[in-house]
Amino acid sequence: MLARLFAVLLCCLGAAHGVRADAPPGALPSGGLRLLTEDFPPVNFQQDGVVKGLSVEVVQEIQRRLGQQDEIILMPWSRAFREVQGPGQTALFAMARTPAREKQFKWVGPIVTFYSSIYAPARGGLRLHSMEDAKRAESVLVVRDWYTAEQLATLGFKNLVPVADPVTAIRMTLAGRATLFATERLSMPQTMAQAGIPEASLEIVYSYASSEGYIAFSRDTPDSVIRAWNARLREMKRDGSFRAIYKRWLPNDAPPP
Template sequence: MASINRLKCSFSSYIVCFLCIFCLNHNIAHSETLTIYTEDWPPISYQNNSKMEGMGVEIVQALQAKLGTTEAIIMVPWARGYKSLLEEPNIMLFSVGRSAEREKLMIFLGPIAISSTSLYTRKGNAARLLAMGDKLYELSVGAYRGSIFADTAKKKGFANIDLAATPKITANMLFAKRFDLWVEGSLAVPSIVKEIGHEPDEIERVMVLDNLELYLAFSKTSSPAIVKAWEAALKAIKKDGSFQKIHQKWLANEPAPMDVLLINPNSAPTR
């Protein structure tokens, strides 16, 4: 009898989830449309022969399938996407690192992945750099413009941040010895290094600066109906196992975050 009750409860929860998505999708079908931006940041999002691929891309596509929507995923430079997120309504950008400062500026839905913000250098340099002690903080640190990685390095005491337009440009500058320290998200580093023609074992981590949760971010003025629909869809794919399947495909050695948090500066956080 207990097992039957559990099955009934589970079935009921699926029905409730389905009805929530159906009703919310009906609402957004007759309201504003969502513009979806991402950046070139493998393995989360990138283009392969003009086709959008990556873990984050597949998550967003799975959510669209639940919602019955077909918005194009548009790849733009990070600075442009981030500016649109801050200034325009109904913009979604992924993936965005969550911080206390950013929580006041946008709506976070996720997390979709867990990473870390770390400092890297060319292979064989880490011990020498760590031996510098406090002098290490006087060195230039490469980062890409507008990134949470640049912000984190500044907060941790690195005053000289050498900014470039993209992660790949920054990585190339490290190998060209323009600087000895590169700050980046640990999930992306191996793919970025490979894409510029190097191997991941040609660099080494100097230190971890902070843990990092990656989210879907909506502009602060986005339609509440759109945001609630995407929240319901994310809950659904984390419940039915499709989120875990996508995460395992791309990030097999990383734990899949199963919580669903909606952090909205316009209201209290929900889960």
């Protein structure tokens, strides 16, 4: 009788804190983790007030398997990037995992593959044959705090011009205010569509790297949470649900292992 009462009490306590009684070890109560993302279609974006995208569906499925329903908040990347480096239990996705960021965060993934490319106005006749050609350009636009900016700075670029968002960079490039725009190609078609700019206005003049994107957690997040999220993601990769989500959003790309 006492054992039964104790079990009921545990169940009630779990429900009161937003965690199922049968939740896996490492699951946080709902409201215990801040989930941040940015406008980066089709990986993560907002449409009609609803946050959507490949990584959003992956995160939501992990939460479902953990018995959690924390809200996903969309905000500008630079702000989200600062917040996930601060105190508290916070996650930001999808973030490229780079050597410079390795020790700044705890990682769950990979959940997407990013492809770095350099764009210029279409039909301008410009072609790059190496990264050295890009270094000699008058200016190369990058989005502030994106991994592409970090990559080029690490490679010794001295001509980088940081801007707040990709739409600003696209418009500046087309207006002739910069020579090149270094960015990630997955998001470009939908970003340009959202901005009302024909996709054919820009073209890739050089592609130079690929990087895997992860869910990046703040250092304050317990290791038990990281293990629980990685375990659920591995389950999704084994049972085919991860691949199904990936192919729905990026049918022409291979999901990361």
